[in-house]
Amino acid sequence: MKRLLTLLCGALAAAALFAIMVLTTADVVGRKFFAASLPGSLELTELLMVGVIFAGLPLVSLQGEHVVFDTLDSRLPPALLRVQRAVIDALCAAALGGLAVLLWLKAGQMASYGDTTAQLKLPVALFVHAMALLCGLTAAVHAALALSPPAAAPKPVGGG
Amino acid sequence: MTEALLGFAAVFALALLRVPLAFAMGAVGYVGLGLLRGWGPTAAGAAQVVYDTGFAYTLSVVPLFILMGNFVARAGLADELFGAAFAFVGHRRGGLAHATVIACAGFGAICGSSIATAATMSKVAYPPMKQLGYADHLSTGVIAAGGTLGIMIPPSTIMVIYGIVTETNIGRLFAAGVLPGLLCALLLMGGVAFIAHRDPAAGPAAARTPWPQRWAALRRIWGVLLLVAVVLGGIYGGVFTATEGAGIGAAGAFGFALARRTLTLRTLVEVLVESARTTAMLFTILIAATLFSNFVNFTSMPGDLKDGITQLGLPPLALIAAMMAVYVLLGTIMEELTMVLLTLPVFFPVVTALGYDPVWFGVLIVLVVQVGLISPPVGMNMFVMKALLKDVALSAIFRGSALFCLPLAIGLVLVLLFPAIALWLPGLMT
Numbered sequence: 089m090k091r092l093l094t095l096l097c098g099a100l101a102a103a104a105l106f107a108i109m110v111l112t113t114a115d116v117v118g119r120k121f122f123a124a125s126l127p128g129s130l131e132l133t134e135l136l137m138v139g140v141i142f143a144g145l146p147l148v149s150l151q152g153e154h155v156v157f158d159t160l161d162s163r164l165p166p167a168l169l170r171v172q173r174a175v176i177d178a179l180c181a182a183a184l185g186g187l188a189v190l191l192w193l194k195a196g197q198m199a200s201y202g203d204t205t206a207q208l209k210l211p212v213a214l215f216v217h218a219m220a221l222l223c224g225l226t227a228a229v230h231a232a233l234a235l236s237p238p239a240a241a242p243k244p245v246g247g248g
Numbered sequence: 249m250t251e252a253l254l255g256f257a258a259v260f261a262l263a264l265l266r267v268p269l270a271f272a273m274g275a276v277g278y279v280g281l282g283l284l285r286g287w288g289p290t291a292a293g294a295a296q297v298v299y300d301t302g303f304a305y306t307l308s309v310v311p312l313f314i315l316m317g318n319f320v321a322r323a324g325l326a327d328e329l330f331g332a333a334f335a336f337v338g339h340r341r342g343g344l345a346h347a348t349v350i351a352c353a354g355f356g357a358i359c360g361s362s363i364a365t366a367a368t369m370s371k372v373a374y375p376p377m378k379q380l381g382y383a384d385h386l387s388t389g390v391i392a393a394g395g396t397l398g399i400m401i402p403p404s405t406i407m408v409i410y411g412i413v414t415e416t417n418i419g420r421l422f423a424a425g426v427l428p429g430l431l432c433a434l435l436l437m438g439g440v441a442f443i444a445h446r447d448p449a450a451g452p453a454a455a456r457t458p459w460p461q462r463w464a465a466l467r468r469i470w471g472v473l474l475l476v477a478v479v480l481g482g483i484y485g486g487v488f489t490a491t492e493g494a495g496i497g498a499a500g501a502f503g504f505a506l507a508r509r510t511l512t513l514r515t516l517v518e519v520l521v522e523s524a525r526t527t528a529m530l531f532t533i534l535i536a537a538t539l540f541s542n543f544v545n546f547t548s549m550p551g552d553l554k555d556g557i558t559q560l561g562l563p564p565l566a567l568i569a570a571m572m573a574v575y576v577l578l579g580t581i582m583e584e585l586t587m588v589l590l591t592l593p594v595f596f597p598v599v600t601a602l603g604y605d606p607v608w609f610g611v612l613i614v615l616v617v618q619v620g621l622i623s624p625p626v627g628m629n630m631f632v633m634k635a636l637l638k639d640v641a642l643s644a645i646f647r648g649s650a651l652f653c654l655p656l657a658i659g660l661v662l663v664l665l666f667p668a669i670a671l672w673l674p675g676l677m678t
Contacts, residue, residue, distance in 0.1 A: 101528075102520035105315060108308055109502065112495025116488055134303045140311050141302055144528030147521070153529055154268035155583050157626075161266070172266055180271050190295040212303075219302055 093150065093229070097143045097222075104139030111136070128208040135205075138215050142222035149180070149229045177234035184227035191220035252549035252594075255280045259540070259590065269586045274536035280543040294539060301535045305491065307412060311527040312494035313403045316479075317359030318519045319501035320472070323508050326368045328468045329354040334376075335457040335465040342444030342451035344380060345390040346437050348373040352394030353433040354469070356401035357476045358501070360408070361526075362621050366395025366629045370636045383450035384640050386443055389622075389648020392629040393436050393656065396618035401429035402480060403494065406585060406614055409534065411490075413541075413589065414596055416606040418490040419483050420674040424607045425614065427669050428659065432618065435655035443651065475500045484677060530585075537589035544593040553594055554601050564602040568609075569664060571595055572616055576657070579620020583628065587620065588613055608663075611670040615660040622649040622656070 115129040148154060161169060199213035255276050262272035282290040301307065320326075333350035337343045348369060355365050369391045377387035399406045402422035411418040444451035457465070479497040482488050488496070505511045511519075544550065557567060578587050599609045621629045624646040634642050663669050 098517065098521040098524075101524035102517050105311055105520050105524050105527075109312060109315060109495055109498045112308070112312065112492055113499040116492045116496060120487075130305050133308050134305050137304065137308050137311075138302045140524045141528050141531045144521075144524035145532065147525050148528045148532070151525070153525060154270055154532065155529070155586060156266055156268050157263045157583070158266060160264065176265070176267050179275075180268065183271055183275055187294070187298065190291055191298060194292075194295040194299065215303075216299065219298070223298075 090150070093146060093225075097146050097225075101140050101143040101147070104136040104143065108133050108136045108140065128205070131205045131208055131210070135210065135215050138219055142219050145222060146226045146229050149226050149233070152233075174234045177230045181227045181230035181234060184223055184230060188220045188224035188227055191216060191223055195220055249547065249549050249552045251280065251284060252544050252547040255540070255543060255547075256590070269583060270532040270536040272536075273533075273540040273586070273590065277536065277540035277543040281539075281546055284543070284546055293542065297538050297542070298535055301531060301538065307531075307534075309408055309418065309491040309494045310405065310530060311523055312491070312498045313360045313405065313408065314526050315520070315523040316403070316494065316497040316501045317361060317364050318523050319498065319505045320355075320358045320475075321364065321368045322515065322519055323501065323505040323510050325358070325469070325472050325504070326351065326355050326372045328465075329472060330369075330372045332465040332469050334454070335462040338454040339456035341448060341453050342386070342440045343453050344373070344377045344382060345386055345440040345444070345451050348377070348387075348390050349394045349397075349433055349436045349440065352391075352397045353401055353429065354472065356397040356399075356429065357480070358403075358472060358497070359398050360403040360405040362396045362398040362618070363628050363632050365398030366392055367632050367636060369395060370633050374637060380454055381449075381452055383447070384644040385648035385651065386440070386450045387648070388633055388637065388640055388645045389650075389652045390436065390440055392622045392627075392633055392645065392649045393439075393652035394433075395629050396621050396656065397429055397433055397436075400425050400432055400611075400614050400618060402426065402483075403490075403497070404614065405530070406588070406617055407610060408490070409530070409585070410588065410592075410610045410613060412534075413537070413592055414606055414610070416610055419486075420607050420677060421610050422480065422490065423484055423674040423677055424611050424670040426673055428611055428615065428663050431662065431669060432615075432656060432659045435659050436652060439652050439655040471504055475504070486677070533586060533589065537586075540590065541593035550594055550597045554598050557598055558601070564604070565664070567598070567602065568604065568612070571599075572612060572660060572664065575613070575616035576619055576623070576660075579616060579627075580623045581626050582620070583626070584617040584620040588617060605667070605671060607674055608667045608670050611663060612660065615656065615663060619653050619656045619660065623653050624650055 111126065111129045111133055115126045119125040195213045195216035198216055203212045204210060205212060258276045259272045263269050278290060278294055330347060330351040333347035334344065337346040337350065340346060351373065352365055352369055355368060359365050373391055374387055402425045404422065404425060407421040407425060408418055410416065411421050475497065478500065479493045482496065483490055483493040575587065600606060621627045624630065627649065630645050630649050633645055
């Protein structure tokens, strides 16, 4: 399960990011040297960003890479730490689950309006549905972590 | 005002209980706004925030710059930067530490992350310093502090995020970071010279490199210099936007990694996934911070604070200095990006109301974040180094980092007193 998730989300996020890089470069090169930009490259980048962020999210949660204030960890007994982790993962699962529902509802609304992107006429709702699903998947990751908290402390990663 | 203060208190309490900071901010923002404004509009608003942040073209600048830094790290360009710097200053007292600062500055011009710069340099610069008998506090301190140049010398993840949140021009922010970045590098080298002067055994000199080898070392880094010139020159010169520059930079760095045969399909995917994970982590914080600031902006706090401060009649510069003092203090115990995102909805309106240039304030923010990243007990650069250099005592890393807080703090004061250091270069932009 874990390996499949890592593989699928990793492949999706990696492909999306690589595509953004290629698109942006091709767009600039085309515009500067051939006076022709790629039609819809802006829109495609936006849609691909959804892939990078939301396919990356389950991986971040799975590897415990969210920024946490863990300075007190060394002062707490390991048993208490495990309980604390489980409770927090359950809360994260609930929050992300709620968000997934909100996004799903928004996607349904957009689908009923028939919203499409301006240039390529792609249905936006499809991508918002994907956002909701990946968000729900991340909630599931947290739920699984809550049920079986990992023994080793994850390494810290920060935003600076 | 009370609601907002309760909100801040709740975020801190949750964070202390080990709730991930993004979830703490997001949840408090959501519940707070729900209580003030009603749950229906809050729910719709939250979905809209996630949607807007997900589908934002300009935000693709974040993963692209991260990707560029990761490709460059993988291509081994950091070793060559360090080699070239070493060839020129290695024979001086504390020379390897000087070379570390120079290499960090160079690496900072391709990498927008302080942590990545410190992590890369730990692998490149620590082993030779250890071999030559450098004291651990000098070697680790200079790497941790030099790493922070990664966010001052453009590109810079934190400047990009500041630019997005405050709607400040990212190209101008980047230009504004150049001189303060070089100033910080000089100040850090001053710190190295001071430590090596007081305790010569802490940083012995290495053998002198003859000139032919110096030129050879310099020739090896032309690729890095070209990449920097194209990306940053293009952004400053208005040839392309920051987002486009990031895309070109990532593609160029990809080209380098390919040309040096450091990439297989497997490592390519690794680099891409690693960059995507960092992006997802940052966007979680970004979305949560937006939810939280929507709540804070709905309370009377930003307005009250602005009125209260104007009534106090303090000199504006004293106010900015007070804000910086708050940041430096908070930075010792908090993760820095979160600290900035948490406080911007309150501080930023005051700064613009006082008539200050948001670009200058952005540079000041980066400076306090630099100090925060290496001020014990909580600073990401120190933790990353501890994770990578398992044999070094955390106390040595703390001691060395604390020593190098001073040069960076001097840089902060200088930019505070002489805004031209930051604003001169963007002033030249068209």
